[in-house]
Amino acid sequence: xxxxxxxxxxxxxxxxxxxxxxxxxxxxxxxxxxxxxxxxxxxxxxxxxxxxxxxxxxxxxxxxxxxxxxxxxxxxxxxxxxxxxxxxxxxxxxxxxxxxxxxxxxxxxxxxxxxxxxxxxxxxxxxxxxxxxxxxxxxxxxxxxxxxxxxxxxxxxxxxxxxxxxxxxxxxxxxxxxxxxxxxxxxxxxxxxxxxxxxxxxxxxxxxxxxxxxxxxxxxxxxxxxxxxxxxxxxxxxxxxxxxxxxxxxxxxxxxxxxxxxxxxxxxxxxxxxxxxxxxxxxxxxxxxxxxxxxxxxxxxxxxxxxxxxxxxxxxxxxxxxxxxxxxxxxxxxxxxxxxxxxxxxxxxxxxxxxxxxxxxxxxxxxxxxxxxxxxxxxxxxxxxxxxxxxxxxxxxxxxxxxxxxxxxxxxxxxxxxxxxxxxxxxxxxxxxxxxxxxxxxxxxxxxxxxxxxxxxxxxxxxxxxxxxxxxx
Amino acid sequence: xxxxxxxxxxxxxxxxxxxxxxxxxxxxxxxxxxxxxxxxxxxxxxxxxxxxxxxxxxxxxxxxxxxxxxxxxxxxxxxxxxxxxxxxxxxxxxxxxxxxxxxxxxxxxxxxxxxxxxxxxxxxxxxxxxxxxxxxxxxxxxxxxxxxxxxxxxxxxxxxxxxxxxxxxxxxxxxxxxxxxxxxxxxxxxxxxxxxxxxxxxxxxxxxxxxxxxxxxxxxxxxxxxxxxxxxxxxxxxxxxxxxxxxxxxxxxxxxxxxxxxxxxxxxxxxxxxxxxxxxxxxxxxxxxxxxxxxxxxxxxxxxxxxxxxxxxxxxxxxxxxxxxxxxxxxxxxxxxxxxxxxxxxxxxxxxxxxxxxxxxxxxxxxxxxxxxxxxxxxxx
Numbered sequence: 108x109x110x111x112x113x114x115x116x117x118x119x120x121x122x123x124x125x126x127x128x129x130x131x132x133x134x135x136x137x138x139x140x141x142x143x144x145x146x147x148x149x150x151x152x153x154x155x156x157x158x159x160x161x162x163x164x165x166x167x168x169x170x171x172x173x174x175x176x177x178x179x180x181x182x183x184x185x186x187x188x189x190x191x192x193x194x195x196x197x198x199x200x201x202x203x204x205x206x207x208x209x210x211x212x213x214x215x216x217x218x219x220x221x222x223x224x225x226x227x228x229x230x231x232x233x234x235x236x237x238x239x240x241x242x243x244x245x246x247x248x249x250x251x252x253x254x255x256x257x258x259x260x261x262x263x264x265x266x267x268x269x270x271x272x273x274x275x276x277x278x279x280x281x282x283x284x285x286x287x288x289x290x291x292x293x294x295x296x297x298x299x300x301x302x303x304x305x306x307x308x309x310x311x312x313x314x315x316x317x318x319x320x321x322x323x324x325x326x327x328x329x330x331x332x333x334x335x336x337x338x339x340x341x342x343x344x345x346x347x348x349x350x351x352x353x354x355x356x357x358x359x360x361x362x363x364x365x366x367x368x369x370x371x372x373x374x375x376x377x378x379x380x381x382x383x384x385x386x387x388x389x390x391x392x393x394x395x396x397x398x399x400x401x402x403x404x405x406x407x408x409x410x411x412x413x414x415x416x417x418x419x420x421x422x423x424x425x426x427x428x429x430x431x432x433x434x435x436x437x438x439x440x441x442x443x444x445x446x447x448x449x450x451x452x453x454x455x456x457x458x459x460x461x462x463x464x465x466x467x468x469x470x471x472x473x474x475x476x477x478x479x480x481x482x483x484x485x486x487x488x489x490x491x492x493x494x495x496x497x498x499x500x501x502x503x504x505x506x507x508x509x510x511x512x513x514x515x516x517x518x519x520x521x522x523x524x525x526x527x528x529x530x531x532x533x534x535x536x537x538x539x540x541x542x543x544x545x546x547x548x549x550x551x552x553x554x555x556x557x558x559x560x561x562x563x564x565x566x567x568x569x570x571x572x573x574x575x576x577x578x579x580x
Numbered sequence: 581x582x583x584x585x586x587x588x589x590x591x592x593x594x595x596x597x598x599x600x601x602x603x604x605x606x607x608x609x610x611x612x613x614x615x616x617x618x619x620x621x622x623x624x625x626x627x628x629x630x631x632x633x634x635x636x637x638x639x640x641x642x643x644x645x646x647x648x649x650x651x652x653x654x655x656x657x658x659x660x661x662x663x664x665x666x667x668x669x670x671x672x673x674x675x676x677x678x679x680x681x682x683x684x685x686x687x688x689x690x691x692x693x694x695x696x697x698x699x700x701x702x703x704x705x706x707x708x709x710x711x712x713x714x715x716x717x718x719x720x721x722x723x724x725x726x727x728x729x730x731x732x733x734x735x736x737x738x739x740x741x742x743x744x745x746x747x748x749x750x751x752x753x754x755x756x757x758x759x760x761x762x763x764x765x766x767x768x769x770x771x772x773x774x775x776x777x778x779x780x781x782x783x784x785x786x787x788x789x790x791x792x793x794x795x796x797x798x799x800x801x802x803x804x805x806x807x808x809x810x811x812x813x814x815x816x817x818x819x820x821x822x823x824x825x826x827x828x829x830x831x832x833x834x835x836x837x838x839x840x841x842x843x844x845x846x847x848x849x850x851x852x853x854x855x856x857x858x859x860x861x862x863x864x865x866x867x868x869x870x871x872x873x874x875x876x877x878x879x880x881x882x883x884x885x886x887x888x889x890x891x892x893x894x895x896x897x898x899x900x901x902x903x904x905x906x907x908x909x910x911x912x913x914x915x916x917x918x919x920x921x922x923x924x925x926x927x928x929x930x931x932x933x934x935x936x937x938x939x940x941x942x943x944x945x946x947x948x949x950x951x952x953x954x955x956x957x958x959x960x961x
Contacts, residue, residue: 113651114644117604124597150640295589298596324691510671510740517668549588553595560599562664568648568657569674 108149109270110301110356111308113567119146127364128289136261136284139364143264147229154228157198162263164194165238166256172245173252184246191242195235202228207431230270232428234263236395241277243399250278258284267360271353273371273391276398280366287365297362298556304355306559309566311522312349315341318515323481327490333504335494336474337511343477344522347376350389369394376526379465380457381445381472392428396421418443429480434488438479445472606652613650617869619826623649658829666830671738674827679736682833684824685729686783688744688948698749698951705943705950706756708929708959712941713758715933719802723943724763724793725750725950726785726902729778732769746947763800765793779835782822784872785946787838787905794909797942803913811840816863820871837871840908849884850877860885860908875904881924883907885917896920896938898929898959903944914940922953928961 108115123142130138148155168191175184206222213220241262244250253259262284268275322330322338330338354371361368375387385393404417419440426439449457457465475492482488493499524530541548616623627633627642634640651657665673672678677685705723712721730737731746747766754762769777769789777789785793798805820835839861848857865873876883879901895914897903903919911917918936920929932938945953 112644113647116600117607117651118647121600121604124600150637152635152637291586291593292589295592298592302596321689321691505742506740507742510738510742513740514669514671514738545588549591552588552592556592556595557599560596561660564603565657565660565664568651568654569661570648 108146110353110360111305111563111567113564114149116564116567119149124363135364136255136258139266140257140261140264143261143266143269146266147264147269151229154226154231157202157228157231158234158264159260161195161198161234161238162256162260165191165241165263166253166259168242169245169252169259170254172242176246176248188242188246192239195239199231199235201225202231204427204431233272233274234269236274237277238263240274240395240399244276244278250281253277253281253284255285265361265366267357267364267366268368271350271357272389273354273357273368274395275368275391276395279369283366289363289365293362293365297359297364299359299552300362301356301359302556302559304352304357304359305563307348307352307355307525309563310559311518311525312345312347312352313566313570314518315348315515315522316345318511319345319481322511323491327487327494328499329501330491330494331502331504331508332494332497334508334511335491335501337508337515339474339478339481339491339495340519341515342481343376343474344526346477346480347372347526348522374526374528376470376473377466377528378469379462380449380454380469381442382449382454384469384473385442385446392425396425400424415447418447422446430483432483434479434483434485437485438476441476441479603652607647607650610650610652616649616654618655618821618829655829662828662830671741676824676827677730677737677741679733679738681736681780683729683733683736683778683780684828684832685733685737685778686824687741688728688730688746690742690744693744693948693951697954699752701950701953701956702749702753702756704956704959705753706758708943709757709761711930713761716939716941718760719800720939721761721941722763722797722800723753723757723761724765724797725753726793726944726946727766727769728783728946728948729785731766731947732773733778735773744948744951749947749951760800763793763797765796768792768796776836779820779822779824779872781820781825781832781835782872783824784822784905785902786835787840787875787908790902790906791840791909794906797910798913801913801940806842806909806912811842814839814841816861816874817866817871821869822872823870837866837874839874842912844912845888846911847886848876850880851882852884860911872901872904876907876919878904879921879924880919881921883919885911885919887911887915887917889913889915891915893939894918894937895940895942896929896933896936897942897944898922899942899944900946900949900953902946902949903942906944910942922955922958926958929958930961 108119110116119142123138127135127138127142144155144159147158168187171187172184172191175181175187202225206224209220209222212218241250241253241259245252253262262275262277262280265275319338319341322334322341327335351372358368358370369391371389371391373387373390375384378384378387401417401421404420405413406417407414422439422443423436424439425442426436429435429438457468460468478488478491478495479485482491490499494501538548538551541551612625613623614625615621624642624645626646627639629639633642662673666678672687675687677683677687679685709721709723727746727750730741730743750762750764750766754764769785769792772789772792775788776786777792778785795805815836816839817837818834820837821832822835825832846858846860848860849855850857860876861874862877863874865871865878870878872878876885885907889912891914893914894916895910895918897907897910897917897919899919899921900923907917907919918932918938920927920932933941
């Protein structure tokens with residue numbers, strides 16, 4: 108199930124809210140656990156078993172690690188952590204990467220091993236990373252062992268962050284799992300945050316995504332230069348507003364149920380370097396790789412050569428985490444190389460340059476990265492890049508370009524403004540002058556809420572309009 | 581102070597819960613509609629539960645369609661979305677251009693048409709025309725591939741709008757066909773583009789548009805076309821909101837349905853059901869949403885029309901719905917006319933021709949429909 112659907116908004120959400128707040132506090136984790144399983148099982152009824160298996164494995168491994176540590180058997184504890192990692196990574200590897208590996212083996216050795224064609228269990232990349240962080244944190248003494256399997260299950264399956272993150276580390280919500288106090292204030296913050304996310308996803312990302320779909324459907328060799336830039340800009344906006352919208356909805360829903368997840372996006376398109384971009388983009392993934400890969404490998408403390416190796420490992424992994432295909436590996440490597448160059452000297456230069464230059468430098472590199480990211484087929488991606496930089500000798504613009512520009516002009520202005528801090532700052536200032544508690548402020552907040560709610564619902568209802576209709580006439 | 585702040589937050593919570601629970605309950609208690617008048621289609625019903633359908637994902641997918649189709653105030657929501665898009669300066673919504681003079685014009689993108697299928701269909705048509713010329717002689721077999729409003733009403737489209745190049749496709753077909761077989765009506769329709777030749781709210785041409793095309797075709801066949809004076813034209817409806825309107829649910833002027841009447845006797849049989857009707861116009865359809873179906877009863881597999889003409893000629897029209905308002909003109913030159921729709925009629929065309937003693941053939945489709953048609957194999961059998 109996804110948040111941006113009528114099914115979620117008008118069936119699942121009201122039911123789980125009702126039950127959750129009616130039952131006594133001690134049953135609330137149980138309700139969350141069961142509710143989350145239903146949320147996941149909707150559309151994935153079989154793979155819910157996989158998630159339960161993962162939950163049981165990590166729960167027992169956590170207990171083992173804790174026991175061995177208390178008994179002073181550090182080697183045994185380490186072995187338990189290793190065992191948990193092997194099982195988690197084996198699951199992830201089998202379901203996500205087997206066909207990629209088989210395909211490459213076939214291509215290299217000329218064999219024809221049949222592909223498994225497994226459907227990827229939704230969210231597996233997120234929840235395996237979360238459960239791994241749990242056992243490791245218990246071993247490191249950064250988190251207490253969880254002895255209640257219901258609470259642990261609620262953490263793993265927690266529906267707000269289940270399918271698209273953020274990757275919530277166990278230690279950051281361990282306390283909230285057992286001792287949280289839901290409040291009207293927090294609920295209201297959650298509502299506003301959820302609305303922001305829903306609007307980003309349904310009103311902004313989906314709409315600009317249509318433009319990218321149209322443009323990318325054309326052969327790259329025919330796309331005018333300006334249209335190709337407009338296309339990848341549309342994609343950049345789509346992916347940002349979609350992804351950060353989901354994170355906002357997750358954080359918002361978390362607040363409704365009394366949780367405080369860490370932030371996942373921080374206006375990444377304002378960055379002045381790629382280094383800064385990755386501190387602002389999908390923060391929970393970057394943090395995960397830093398804490399559980401980069402630093403354990405030695406980080407930057409073991410000499411420059413090792414540091415380069417560590418950066419390479421992290422960025423190849425980051426790339427392939429996004430999908431089992433070579434273009435994602437390339438995408439990771441691309442960022443790894445830029446980050447090393449920035450570390451070597453470029454970052455210092457960028458800091459001295461005027462803001463508009465360093466900002467444009469960042470946007471240009473990120474936009475190019477989205478081309479690599481968008482096309483599974485590397486050759487098509489390269490072809491698209493050639494068009495962007497005039498190497499395909501296509502025209503500068505045509506009628507379709509002008510049409511796309513003026514019919515999307517308003518949307519583009521909204522998108523540009525919405526990916527900066529400006530609206531949030533203005534809102535804060537406005538509410539500040541009105542008085543956070545004033546009647547006008549309350550009225551404004553409610554108006555904003557109703558507006559997005561109605562608009563998003565309208566878009567969700569109409570998305571079901573069946574265009575196949577025409578062929579019946 | 582804190583208490584006040586609390587009140588503002590309580591208001592937010594209250595409004596949110598009201599919206600979520602209010603719409604949920606309203607949606608659940610509102611009666612299930614089987615058919616949507618405004619969208620002119622059957623809406624999804626509540627799916628039947630079975631473990632099999634649950635595990636293969638059908639049940640959940642169907643259930644979601646059910647909720648969206650049956651959402652309370654569905655038409656209003658679609659209208660809200662259209663209004664918002666218009667406010668954002670969008671010129672096309674759900675595949676519909678908002679043209680000048682209140683015209684809604686169906687959009688056909690280059691990407692919607694698979695060039696391989698389009699070419700294959702053209703080749704099959706060429707083969708069929710070749711066979712017909714050999715069998716019936718010259719001047720007895722024609723194809724009319726009609727450009728739609730987005731091609732003809734160019735000056736009514738939003739500025740810089742582009743789309744599938746129907747004119748080029750029609751020219752390509754013409755080059756493949758035996759000489760004189762293609763009746764190209766592009767130019768004649770363009771000459772009359774300021775007249776009411778396409779509906780503003782429906783994807784069809786009007787009877788007036790079909791009349792101009794008929795004149796071209798009659799000339800190609802060597803007939804003297806009936807002139808305007810031969811008809812009395814009746815406005816049978818002035819509240820027609822067609823298929824394109826249904827995609828956007830916005831406020832527009834409804835269309836008129838014109839019936840061209842000769843006063844001559846006809847007998848019409850639908851799908852060989854043995855019931856003989858004495859009119860080309862099924863007026864009961866004027867009471868329904870799809871008023872265009874007044875022309876020869878709308879979509880049927882096979883329609884047979886007999887006239888008092890006594891020339892021994894029998895016309896076969898292989899067609900889509902563009903032929904429905906065209907046929908009332910064409911039938912006047914033949915003893916018998918058959919209209920066949922490959923979407924519903926699965927018989928090789930050569931067999932039909934033999935069985936019914938056909939002497940003349942017309943293939944009539946609109947261009948995007950023909951380019952994408954998947955039943956053209958029947959032409960070659």
